[in-house]
Amino acid sequence: MSQVLPAEGGLRRVIGDGESLPDGEVEGLGDAELLALYRDLVLLRTYDERSVVYHRQGRIGTYAIFWNHEAMQAGAAFALEERDWIFPSYRESAIGLVRGMPASTVLSWWRGHPAGWWNPEDSNVASICVPIGTHVPHAVGFAWGSKLKGEDRVAIAFFGDGATSEGAFHEGATFAGVTKAPAILFCNNNQWAISTPLAEQTAAPTLADKAIGYGMPGLRVDGCDVLAVYEATRDAVERARAGEGPTFIEAVTYRSAPHATADDPSIYIDPERVEEARESECVGRYERYLVRAGVLTEETIESVKNEALELMRAGIAEAEAEPPADPGLVFEHAYADPPATLADDLAELRRILGG
Amino acid sequence: MAEKLLVEAVNDALHVEMERDASILVLGEDVGKLGGVFRATAGLQERFGADRCFDTPLAEAGILGTAVGLCMAGWRPVVEMQYDAFSYPALDQLINHVGRYRWRTRGAMSFPLTIRMPYGGGVRAPELHDDSPETYYVHTPGVKVAIPSTPADAKGLLAAAIRDPDPVVVLEPKLHYRTAKQEVPEGEHVVPLGEARLAREGTDVTLIAYGAMIPLAERAADALEGEASCEVLDLRSLKPLDEDALLASVSKTGRAVVVQEAPRVAGFAAEVAAVLAEKAIFDLQGPVLRVTGYDVPYPYWQIEDAYMPSVERVVDAARRLLAA
Numbered sequence: 039m040s041q042v043l044p045a046e047g048g049l050r051r052v053i054g055d056g057e058s059l060p061d062g063e064v065e066g067l068g069d070a071e072l073l074a075l076y077r078d079l080v081l082l083r084t085y086d087e088r089s090v091v092y093h094r095q096g097r098i099g100t101y102a103i104f105w106n107h108e109a110m111q112a113g114a115a116f117a118l119e120e121r122d123w124i125f126p127s128y129r130e131s132a133i134g135l136v137r138g139m140p141a142s143t144v145l146s147w148w149r150g151h152p153a154g155w156w157n158p159e160d161s162n163v164a165s166i167c168v169p170i171g172t173h174v175p176h177a178v179g180f181a182w183g184s185k186l187k188g189e190d191r192v193a194i195a196f197f198g199d200g201a202t203s204e205g206a207f208h209e210g211a212t213f214a215g216v217t218k219a220p221a222i223l224f225c226n227n228n229q230w231a232i233s234t235p236l237a238e239q240t241a242a243p244t245l246a247d248k249a250i251g252y253g254m255p256g257l258r259v260d261g262c263d264v265l266a267v268y269e270a271t272r273d274a275v276e277r278a279r280a281g282e283g284p285t286f287i288e289a290v291t292y293r294s295a296p297h298a299t300a301d302d303p304s305i306y307i308d309p310e311r312v313e314e315a316r317e318s319e320c321v322g323r324y325e326r327y328l329v330r331a332g333v334l335t336e337e338t339i340e341s342v343k344n345e346a347l348e349l350m351r352a353g354i355a356e357a358e359a360e361p362p363a364d365p366g367l368v369f370e371h372a373y374a375d376p377p378a379t380l381a382d383d384l385a386e387l388r389r390i391l392g393g
Numbered sequence: 394m395a396e397k398l399l400v401e402a403v404n405d406a407l408h409v410e411m412e413r414d415a416s417i418l419v420l421g422e423d424v425g426k427l428g429g430v431f432r433a434t435a436g437l438q439e440r441f442g443a444d445r446c447f448d449t450p451l452a453e454a455g456i457l458g459t460a461v462g463l464c465m466a467g468w469r470p471v472v473e474m475q476y477d478a479f480s481y482p483a484l485d486q487l488i489n490h491v492g493r494y495r496w497r498t499r500g501a502m503s504f505p506l507t508i509r510m511p512y513g514g515g516v517r518a519p520e521l522h523d524d525s526p527e528t529y530y531v532h533t534p535g536v537k538v539a540i541p542s543t544p545a546d547a548k549g550l551l552a553a554a555i556r557d558p559d560p561v562v563v564l565e566p567k568l569h570y571r572t573a574k575q576e577v578p579e580g581e582h583v584v585p586l587g588e589a590r591l592a593r594e595g596t597d598v599t600l601i602a603y604g605a606m607i608p609l610a611e612r613a614a615d616a617l618e619g620e621a622s623c624e625v626l627d628l629r630s631l632k633p634l635d636e637d638a639l640l641a642s643v644s645k646t647g648r649a650v651v652v653q654e655a656p657r658v659a660g661f662a663a664e665v666a667a668v669l670a671e672k673a674i675f676d677l678q679g680p681v682l683r684v685t686g687y688d689v690p691y692p693y694w695q696i697e698d699a700y701m702p703s704v705e706r707v708v709d710a711a712r713r714l715l716a717a
């Protein structure tokens with residue numbers, strides 16, 4: 039790929055609408071891959087929809103909904119190898135699922151249970167980053183460090199449109215450009231940062247335009263088109279592996295669910311625009327594409343969905359079966375070699391809790 | 394007087410002050426149309442327009458840095474940091490500029506800005522929605538810090554902060570945003586910075602606290618009833634600190650327990666203990682005890698209660714003093 043600066047104008051698209059817009063295809067993806075990608079999408083969708091229900095039932099805490107963001111997460115992750123690292127924000131909390139992370143782990147995170155704090159090295163997925171944009175430099179440092187070691191590992195950081203306003207994002211992107219790190223800066227542009235619309239977030243015509251300032255290509259892709267996302271990310275991965283450095287990808291979608299379970303978007307959002315986005319949501323779009331292409335049958339659709347539902351049923355049961363965390367855990371893991379006062383604190387706490 | 398929730402009292406203060414002084418601006422993430430994620434700024438944009446209450450890009454250093462410039466242009470900015478831990482990107486601006494600029498101009502220019510934010514734990518939230526960052530602020534020269542525990546004080550201290558010629562950080566106990574309810578004076582209401590509030594009179598031991606730890610200290614005082622008469626001192630203002638009230642109470646009771654939910658090392662309780670060591674040591678009948686959070690990251694919410702100071706821990710500390 040020879041992407042030139044400045045950013046691409048239009049949105050990359052592969053999936054048509056079955057009518058006037060023709061379907062495209064991605065070179066190198068056979069039926070088996072197309073179906074595997076479908077499974078990932080359904081898995082993430084099912085995780086998300088079940089989580090909203092679990093939240094209502096009081097079985098998980100506050101939850102950041104990612105409905106209609108699945109194509110970005112599944113599509114990008116599909117372009118990576120297992121050895122490549124993913125640096126998620128709270129919006130990609132469940133992205134590890136496509137790498138076999140148990141659903142119970144992610145559910146435990148949202149349940150505030152220590153079983154949800156995974157070891158990043160298990161699936162090469164870094165910890166969920168809650169402070170906006172602060173993990174972008176981590177991904178860049180990881181990619182740079184891997185390159186210094188001569189290892190062929192790419193790092194991808196996921197962050198939102200709002201995150202591109204944070205200093206940490208700019209600094210990470212600047213480092214990526216200068217070090218030619220094999221990094222992908224993947225921006226989920228869902229056009230909202232809680233109640234703040236993109237137009238109030240930046241005066242840049244597009245977010246991908248920012249890439250030129252860091253000396254890297256900026257791609258723009260339809261974030262609801264899982265194949266377009268996959269293809270763009272694959273291009274970025276190829277550049278990274280070829281030693282050509284980082285790529286910024288702006289994937290455009292529209293946040294068509296509340297920011298999180300605690301949010302009431304009726305105060306600020308246009309319900310008609312949300313309705314429109316929901317009608318062209320990403321999982322259905324891909325499903326219809328595969329049916330048109332003769333790759334997917336009603337039977338398979340049902341079995342894939344049932345499989346995902348079953349996985350979630352088992353996942354929540356497992357998360358709920360976790361024994362209550364011991365208060366002693368409060369004092370663990372912060373230090374390799376803790377100050378002695380922590381042991382005194384724990385002893386005192388146990389005395390008081392016991393008495 | 395009407396009964397108000399703590400967050401409603403904050404909102405009331407902003408309305409009253411913006412009405413009174415047209416140079417006051419309110420800015421921050423989601424403070425405009427949404428009225429803040431906790432609704433603390435609800436109605437301001439409607440009432441005063443989008444020029445005086447506006448949503449900013451998602452950048453805390455930018456918010457505070459532009460507030461410095463807004464001061465220089467003659468405005469009185471009131472900035473909201475959406476959450477305690479998300480104020481940290483602004484620390485560079487705070488420490489290097491907000492706290493120093495007046496000094497840098499040899500007093501020629503004032504920086505009457507207010508930084509308000511919800512703080513504290515116990516709310517069963519995902520990581521980093523629970524911090525008690527008062528020490529970072531109070532440790533910064535040139536910056537004042539207030540922390541209300543009641544709706545009336547939330548209104549009065551915020552008004553004082555806004556009117557103060559110096560930068561003031563106001564930390565609002567989010568745990569009690571919608572549980573603390575009380576009569577709040579209508580219209581202008583100012584609680585001067587630097588005046589502690591005697592929340593409860595007693596003779597045997599002083600429980601010293603602020604913000605979300607005040608209701609806890611009061612419950613501990615209840616639990617000790619019949620056994621010991623507890624005085625509860627609500628500091629309200631960490632800087633300036635009401636040393637007179639502190640020393641008066643401790644010289645009367647001779648015993649002090651300081652409660653804070655922030656980690657212990659070099660926390661504000663250490664400052665209180667140091668003041669007592671310097672100025673009241675001969676009035677003390679025992680050591681000054683601290684009940685605090687621990688020197689570890691704030692934990693997963695399923696075990697956050699084990700981290701937070703509890704009634705049991707405060708009672709235990711008081712009993713140890715009384716037995717000495």
Ligand SMILES: Cc1ncc(C[n+]2csc(CCOP(=O)(O)OP(=O)(O)O)c2C)c(N)n1
Pocket residue numbers: 129168169170197198199200201202226228230231232293297422451453475479482
């Ligand atoms: C440093 C920091 N500031 C503020 C917040 C509070 N906050 C959480 S999500 C959010 C909006 C993020 O918007 P965007 O980057 O577009 O990502 P999205 O949530 O839309 O995926 C804000 C302001 C935070 N988590 N971290």
Ligand SMILES: [Mg+2]
Pocket residue numbers: 198199200226227228229230231232
């Ligand atoms: Mg967004």
